[in-house]
Amino acid sequence: MFYKVLYMDSQHPPLETLQDIKRMMERSSRFISLSGWSGICAGICALLGAWAAQQRISAYLQVRRNGRTYHGENDYVSESAATLYSDLIIIAGITFITAFISAFVFTWLRSRRNGTPMWDRTVQRLAWNTILPMVIGGLVILRAIELHYFELVAPGCLIFYGLALVNASKYTLGEIRYLGYGQLILGIINLWSGVNGLYFWAAGFGILHILYGAIMWWKYERQR
Numbered sequence: 001m002f003y004k005v006l007y008m009d010s011q012h013p014p015l016e017t018l019q020d021i022k023r024m025m026e027r028s029s030r031f032i033s034l035s036g037w038s039g040i041c042a043g044i045c046a047l048l049g050a051w052a053a054q055q056r057i058s059a060y061l062q063v064r065r066n067g068r069t070y071h072g073e074n075d076y077v078s079e080s081a082a083t084l085y086s087d088l089i090i091i092a093g094i095t096f097i098t099a100f101i102s103a104f105v106f107t108w109l110r111s112r113r114n115g116t117p118m119w120d121r122t123v124q125r126l127a128w129n130t131i132l133p134m135v136i137g138g139l140v141i142l143r144a145i146e147l148h149y150f151e152l153v154a155p156g157c158l159i160f161y162g163l164a165l166v167n168a169s170k171y172t173l174g175e176i177r178y179l180g181y182g183q184l185i186l187g188i189i190n191l192w193s194g195v196n197g198l199y200f201w202a203a204g205f206g207i208l209h210i211l212y213g214a215i216m217w218w219k220y221e222r223q224r
Contacts, residue, residue: 034107034110034172034173034176034216035103035106035107035109035110035213035216035217035221036212036213036214036215036216036217036218036219036220036221037106037213037217037221038102038103038104038106038107038213039103039179039209039210039212039213039214039216040209040210040213040214040217041099041102041103041106041213042099042102042103042205042209042213043205043206043207043208043209043210043211043212043213044206044210045095045098045099045102046095046099046201046202046205046206046209047202047206047207047210048095049091049092049094049095050198050199050201050202050205050206052091052095053088053091053092053198054198056084056087056088056091057084057088057198060081060084085145110221122171125171126168126171126172129164129167129168129170129171130164130165130167130168131164132164132167133160133161133163133164133167134160134161134164136160137156137157137159137160137161137163137164138160140156140160141153141156141157141160144156151194151195151197152191152194153197154187154190154194154197154198154200154201155187155188155190155191155194155197155200156187157187157201157204157205158183158184158186158187158190158200158201158204158205159183159184159187159188161180161183161204161205162180162181162182162183162184162187162204163180163184164180165177165179165180165183166180166181166184167180173216173220175212175215175216175219176212178212179208179209179212182204182208183204183208186200186203186204186208187200187204
């Protein structure tokens with residue numbers, strides 16, 4: 001029996017055994033199949049969406065500067081503003097759907113490679129802790145739009161998204177917490193710089209996502 005134990009220890013050193021136990025515990029309590037490519041693609045989608053929104057806003061401002069009229073100047077400006085808001089909502093919706101689909105595809109592919117389920121108790125807790133702050137934030141932002149506090153839309157998106165990431169980091173890779181901190185910092189700064197909201201939005205959802213995705217790919221997926 002003694003020799004058998006020595007043989008097992010030689011085959012599985014204590015350090016490797018502890019690492020195996022740690023990996024098993026992480027698999028049972030955390031969703032570890034988030035893909036770095038998900039963050040990169042989400043960031044690219046956000047930058048493209050921000051560019052499209054900027055082009056639409058610039059076109060609207062150009063019309064106002066030219067002083068064109070449509071059944072009177074006031075009627076034209078009012079109609080253009082309503083159309084602008086509608087177009088921006090469509091751009092935001094397309095950007096979100098595209099980013100979500102790309103993130104889901106890359107995460108699903110990595111889950112298959114890792115042999116981890118895409119929908120178990122851990123993923124349910126992750127989804128709940130991510131979605132709840134974002135839903136509450138969405139309601140707050142909708143109310144801000146109704147009250148015409150448009151300068152609070154971009155910082156509100158960043159802040160509530162950052163809170164969602166920090167809250168969800170307990171159930172996935174810990175590095176996502178730092179992405180949340182970055183969103184929170186940008187959102188808080190943007191509260192006092194409302195006129196630059198689109199640039200802060202692009203920096204948070206675009207550039208930070210790309211940096212986060214690149215780091216995650218380099219750390220967890222490069223060797224594979």
